[in-house]
Structure formats: C-alpha cells, structure tokens
Amino acid sequence: MNNQTISHLRGFWVVLRKEITDNLRDRRSLTTMAVSIVVGPLLMFGFLWFAEKTVKEETDLVNAEAVQLPVIGAEHAPNLMNWLRQNNVEILAAPSDAEESIKSGEHRVVLVVSEDFTKSFSDGSTAPLRLIHDSSISGLEKIGYSTVQNALNRYGSQIGAMRLAARGVNPQIARAIQVNVSDVASPQARNAQILTMMPYIIILFIMAGGMYLAIDTTAGEREKGSLEPLLTQPVARPVILLAKLGATIVFSALTFLMVLIGLALAMEYMPIEMISLSLDPATIAKVFISCLPFVFVGSALMVLLASFTKSYKEAQSYLGMVMLIPSLPLVMLAFLSPEPSASNMWIPSLSQGLIIIENFKGDSVPLSLVGLSMIASTAFAALLAFIAIKLYQRERILG
Amino acid sequence: MIEVANLKKYFGKVKAVDGVSFEAHDGKITGLLGPNGAGKSTTLRVLYTAFKPDSGIALIDGRNVEHEKLDVRASIGVLTHGAGIYERLSARENIRYFGELHGLTGKPLNRRIDELAELLDMQDFIERRSKGFSQGQKTKVALARALVHSPKNVLLDEPTNGLDVMATRGLREVIQRLKNAGHCVLFSSHVMQEVAALCDEIVIIAHGKVAASGSPDQLRSSTGEQNLEDAFVKAIGSEEGLV
Numbered sequence: 001m002n003n004q005t006i007s008h009l010r011g012f013w014v015v016l017r018k019e020i021t022d023n024l025r026d027r028r029s030l031t032t033m034a035v036s037i038v039v040g041p042l043l044m045f046g047f048l049w050f051a052e053k054t055v056k057e058e059t060d061l062v063n064a065e066a067v068q069l070p071v072i073g074a075e076h077a078p079n080l081m082n083w084l085r086q087n088n089v090e091i092l093a094a095p096s097d098a099e100e101s102i103k104s105g106e107h108r109v110v111l112v113v114s115e116d117f118t119k120s121f122s123d124g125s126t127a128p129l130r131l132i133h134d135s136s137i138s139g140l141e142k143i144g145y146s147t148v149q150n151a152l153n154r155y156g157s158q159i160g161a162m163r164l165a166a167r168g169v170n171p172q173i174a175r176a177i178q179v180n181v182s183d184v185a186s187p188q189a190r191n192a193q194i195l196t197m198m199p200y201i202i203i204l205f206i207m208a209g210g211m212y213l214a215i216d217t218t219a220g221e222r223e224k225g226s227l228e229p230l231l232t233q234p235v236a237r238p239v240i241l242l243a244k245l246g247a248t249i250v251f252s253a254l255t256f257l258m259v260l261i262g263l264a265l266a267m268e269y270m271p272i273e274m275i276s277l278s279l280d281p282a283t284i285a286k287v288f289i290s291c292l293p294f295v296f297v298g299s300a301l302m303v304l305l306a307s308f309t310k311s312y313k314e315a316q317s318y319l320g321m322v323m324l325i326p327s328l329p330l331v332m333l334a335f336l337s338p339e340p341s342a343s344n345m346w347i348p349s350l351s352q353g354l355i356i357i358e359n360f361k362g363d364s365v366p367l368s369l370v371g372l373s374m375i376a377s378t379a380f381a382a383l384l385a386f387i388a389i390k391l392y393q394r395e396r397i398l399g
Numbered sequence: 400m401i402e403v404a405n406l407k408k409y410f411g412k413v414k415a416v417d418g419v420s421f422e423a424h425d426g427k428i429t430g431l432l433g434p435n436g437a438g439k440s441t442t443l444r445v446l447y448t449a450f451k452p453d454s455g456i457a458l459i460d461g462r463n464v465e466h467e468k469l470d471v472r473a474s475i476g477v478l479t480h481g482a483g484i485y486e487r488l489s490a491r492e493n494i495r496y497f498g499e500l501h502g503l504t505g506k507p508l509n510r511r512i513d514e515l516a517e518l519l520d521m522q523d524f525i526e527r528r529s530k531g532f533s534q535g536q537k538t539k540v541a542l543a544r545a546l547v548h549s550p551k552n553v554l555l556d557e558p559t560n561g562l563d564v565m566a567t568r569g570l571r572e573v574i575q576r577l578k579n580a581g582h583c584v585l586f587s588s589h590v591m592q593e594v595a596a597l598c599d600e601i602v603i604i605a606h607g608k609v610a611a612s613g614s615p616d617q618l619r620s621s622t623g624e625q626n627l628e629d630a631f632v633k634a635i636g637s638e639e640g641l642v
Contacts, residue, residue, distance in 0.1 A: 005473045006502040014499040025487040225483030229544065232447045233500040234473035395450050
C-alpha cells in the first residue's frame with residue numbers, strides 16, 4: 001500500500017496544472033481572453049477614430065464656409081468691411097436688437113461700429129468697435145467668433161504699423177516683444193488625454209482575466225462539493241490555496257499580455273491621426289514586467305473574496321464590485337494627472353497606471369520608482385494572500 | 400485501524416458529536432448507523448481532518464487526526480457526502496488528479512485507474528468528460544478517486560446515496576474486496592439493510608452519542624430482540640429518521 005505524502009512543491013504543481021487545464025476548457029475564461037485582444041483595442045480606438053473623423057469633417061466644413069457677421073453701422077467703416085470680406089467674412093444687415101439676437105442664438109457674433117468710428121479713425125486716435133458674443137458657447141460654434149476677432153486684430157495692427165511708417169517710425173518699435181512658441185512635447189506626449197484611458201482598460205481586463213478562475217477554484221469548488229475531497233488530500237491547505245492563486249495569476253497575466261499586444265497592433269494599423277502612438281516589443285515587455293505585481297494584487301484580492309463567499313453567484317456579485325476598487329485611483333489619475341513620485345508610486349493600480357502612461361508616451365519612469373511600485377504591490381498582494389490562507393484554514397471554508 | 404475516544408464537536412449550542420467512542424479494525428467493515436442529524440457525518444469529518452475536535456482523541460493507525468493531518472490524510476481514502484467531481488475533466492483525469500496528490504505518477508497510476516475502472520464497472524465512461532454524468536457515475540468516479548492510492552483506511556459517508564440497485568451491489572462488492580485485502584473500512588449510513596448486510600461491527604449513533612455497538616449478534620443479544628431491526632429501534636429509542 002502506497003500511503004505517502006508528497007512535497008509542498010510537487011503538490012503545488014499538481015494543483016496548479018489541474019486548475020490551468022480545467023480552466024483552459026472553460027469557455028468563459030477563454031472568451032474573456034479573446035475579447036481582451038480584440039474588443040479592448042477596438043472599443044478604444046474605434047471610438048477615437050469615430051470622434052476624430054466627426055470633428056475633422058465638421059471643422060473643415062465650418063472653416064470653408066464664410067462667417068456670417070451682422071454689422072451695425074457698416075457704413076461708418078467701408079475699408080474695414082472690405083478687409084473682413086477678404087478674410088472670409090460675409091457682412092449681413094444688422095438685426096433690430098443685436099444682444100437679443102445673440103441670446104436667442106439667431107446669430108453667434110455681431111459687430112457694432114459706432115458713429116464716431118470714422119472721426120476717431122481719421123484723427124489717429126483709437127477707434128472703438130464692439131463685438132457682441134456669448135462666451136458660454138463652445139465647440140464649433142465658437143470658430144466664427146475667433147475668426148472675426150483675429151481678422152479685426154490683424155486689421156488693427158496693420159493700420160497701426162502703416163501709421164508709424166507714415167511718420168517715419170519703424171513699426172517694430174511698437175512691438176516691444178515678440179513671443180515665438182516652440183512646442184517640445186514629443187508626438188506621443190500630445191496624446192496624454194487619450195492615454196489616461198489606457199490604464200483603466202488594461203487594469204479592468206487584468207481583473208476580468210482571472211475572475212472566473214478565482215471564483216471557480218474556491219467558491220465554485222465549494223458549491224460543487226469538490227472542495228472537501230480536495231482538502232482531505234495529503235497536501236497542506238496553504239499550498240492548495242497558493243496553487244489556485246498561481247493559476248489565477250497565470251490567466252490574469254496572459255490576459256494582460258494579450259491586451260498589450262492587442263493595443264500595439266491597433267496602434268500600428270488603425271488609421272488615427274489624432275494620436276501617434278506606437279508600442280514596440282521592448283516597451284510591451286517593460287510594461288508587462290513592471291506591472292506584473294498588479295496582477296498579483298488583483299488575483300490575490302479576488303481569491304481572497306472568493307474564499308469567504310458561499311456560492312458562485314455571491315462571489316460573482318462581490319467581484320463585480322471589487323473590480324471597481326482598483327479603478328478608483330485611476331480616476332484620480334485622469335483628473336489630476338500627477339507625475340510619478342515617491343509619494344504616489346507605492347499605491348497599487350495608481351502606480352501601474354502611471355507606468356503605463358509614461359511608457360506609452362515614450363518616456364520612462366525612474367527605475368527606483370518602478371522598483372517601489374513593484375515591491376509595494378507585491379507586498380500588498382502577499383498580505384492579501386496571507387489573509388486568504390488564514391481564511392482557508394477555517395473550518396467554515398467547507399460551508 | 401481507527402480509534403475514537405470520547406470525541407466531542409459542538410457547533411455553538413448544537414452538540415453534533417457528544418462523546419463518541421469506538422474502534423474500527425483492519426480487515427473488518429464497521430458501520431456508523433443512525434438517523435439523519437445523529438452526528439455520523441461530523442464524526443467522519445473529524446476523522447478525515449476537515450474538522451478539529453473540541454475534545455477527545457481520534458487516531459488513525461496510531462496517528463492523531465488533529466496534529467498529524469498530512470500523514471493521516473495520506474493513509475485514508477475518503478468519499479465525502481455529496482462528493483463533487485470536476486465537470487471539465489474526464490473521469491480518468493479526475494481520478495489521476497487525486498492519485499498525483501498522493502504521489503502516484505505515470506504508468507503505475509494509469510494501471511491503477513484501469514484496475515478501478517474495471518472493478519467499479521466504469522470503462523464505458525472513463526475517458527468521457529464528467530459534465531452530464533448521472534449521480535451513480537459521479538459517485539463511482541468519487542469512489543475510484545478515494546481508492547486510487549490503495550488507502551489503508553477507507554471512510555465512506557453515505558456511499559450508496561443516489562446509486563441504483565446494480566451500482567449498490569457493485570459498491571458492496573468493492574467494500575467486501577477491501578475488507579478481504581485487509582483494509583479498515585468505516586462507512587456511515589441511515590439505511591439499516593445496507594449496514595446489516597455488510598458490517599462486521601455496527602456503531603449505532605443517536606443525538607451525538609453512541610447508543611449501542613458490537614457485532615450484529617451482540618446487538619441482538621444485548622437488546623434481547625431477535626430481529627435486527629427491532630434491536631436498532633430499541634437502541635436508538637425511536638424509529639425517527641431510519642429507513
């Protein structure tokens with residue numbers, strides 16, 4: 001008779017291998033992984049592509065059309081009217097009540113030329129113009145206002161320069177300074193706004209990738225009555241739990257890798273001009289390794305929860321809520337866009353979010369901060385795993 | 400060899416097991432008989448190390464179930480109540496998994512599974528995925544899983560639950576063979592005929608206590624009843640919960 005105990009390591013491998021085989025045959029887990037490589041990027045870039053296309057088409061349309069500008073007292077400034085017409089502005093007859101027509105939305109902008117415009121203009125003093133608009137209007141409607149304003153400013157400085165020249169003064173004198181703007185942001189960095197969405201999607205998929213396994217290996221197994229026979233095998237309970245956690249981590253990590261590859265492919269082949277990102281294999285590897293500790297945290301969190309819920313259904317509803325927890329720090333990321341520093345890189349999920357953003361931007365996070373993130377998250381995961389082991393030792397685990 | 404002395408296990412105010420003592424010897428079949436809720440399953444669960452006893456001692460082959468869990472688990476084969484199997488694994492994979500947890504591998508393990516498949520008449524479905532198995536098929540897989548490492552001591556909690564007549568006969572034969580091979584077999588049941596037909600020793604449990612124990616003959620003579628059924632009823636004090 002062969003009544004022997006096996007080593008912890010061997011027990012770990014046997015349980016891990018079984019959980020992986022079992023889960024590979026589970027359609028839900030595989031679907032989640034397949035979805036992660038296709039739907040994630042599609043969702044994200046499809047939306048961006050649509051937004052870009054719409055905005056671009058409408059902007060072109062608005063720019064091509066002449067701006068409709070009702071003018072009160074157009075007869076006082078015929079030269080100005082000509083200048084405006086040359087600048088793609090169509091002069092319209094004045095409405096009866098200018099301010100009311102703006103408020104009602106009939107017109108977006110109205111120009112008022114006062115009677116003393118001609119006199120002030122020929123005197124060489126400052127000639128008053130009044131532009132009426134509604135500053136609460138945003139988006140494309142605002143383009144008309146800024147077109148008119150720009151045209152007026154250019155007209156003013158041109159006339160001013162001519163006056164100085166006529167008096168023998170170099171017009172440059174009046175321009176004390178000239179500001180030349182150079183934008184040094186790398187092409188990737190301009191996509192920062194879009195980038196803040198990335199960690200959210202990635203971290204959500206990391207959690208989803210291990211979720212079914214986490215539930216199935218604990219709450220699910222208890223519900224089906226296979227946990228009790230398993231726990232009467234000559235393998236220590238912590239070993240069994242760690243092996244189940246290990247299997248969850250494997251699937252979570254695989255999903256993570258798939259999402260990264262999916263995003264890289266999408267960035268490469270999707271026709272989006274708004275963002276010009278690319279992920280090379282080296283960056284993927286770097287992000288994957290630096291963020292792996294979050295996979296530990298997510299998996300440990302789910303296994304922990306699944307080990308004190310009584311049934312599959314209960315675990316599922318709890319985990320649905322738990323999936324939101326890691327996304328909370330990411331909301332902060334979107335609103336505050338903090339820089340990676342020692343004061344925030346210890347926070348799980350936030351630090352991984354920052355690593356993802358910086359790397360996608362083409363920048364890199366200092367190695368010491370990446371180390372801090374990895375160590376802090378791994379320690380946190382170990383704590384969660386420890387609590388789960390303690391829960392597993394209880395008799396109530398058998399329900 | 401299983402020795403239980405004054406075993407107690409309470410759940411809050413419920414005295415599930417309240418001072419149970421008995422012995423189950425090698426080469427013998429011992430039956431725990433009692434109505435539903437008498438404490439049979441709890442006793443077995445303490446024996447197979449799922450529960451810690453509140454007091455008392457339980458030894459399996461001289462090893463304490465409370466302090467030498469892993470060695471105890473290695474020396475027992477357990478069919479738990481309502482045993483579940485993994486639906487996405489085939490019957491063979493289910494059995495192999497537990498065999499591997501006991502340190503069996505490769506060809507010897509596969510040979511052992513073939514042996515059990517023949518013994519329990521499961522060749523028809525041994526390679527099939529377990530989803531959709533009947534209760535009888537599931538119980539057979541669970542039983543084969545419990546016996547894969549040829550455990551010295553076999554603990555079966557209500558093994559005939561959900562089995563049809565043929566499967567029950569098959570199970571009886573398996574239990575007889577285990578006995579003849581020198582195993583210590585302990586099983587619980589609330590079905591009197593089953594216990595009467597199989598057991599060398601009977602431990603009657605009611606309300607967490609041992610009401611009577613001994614061989615069928617001893618039980619008959621100690622209760623003064625010629626009929627074993629009447630002996631049971633007399634020992635328990637009521638007919639409640641017995642089939």
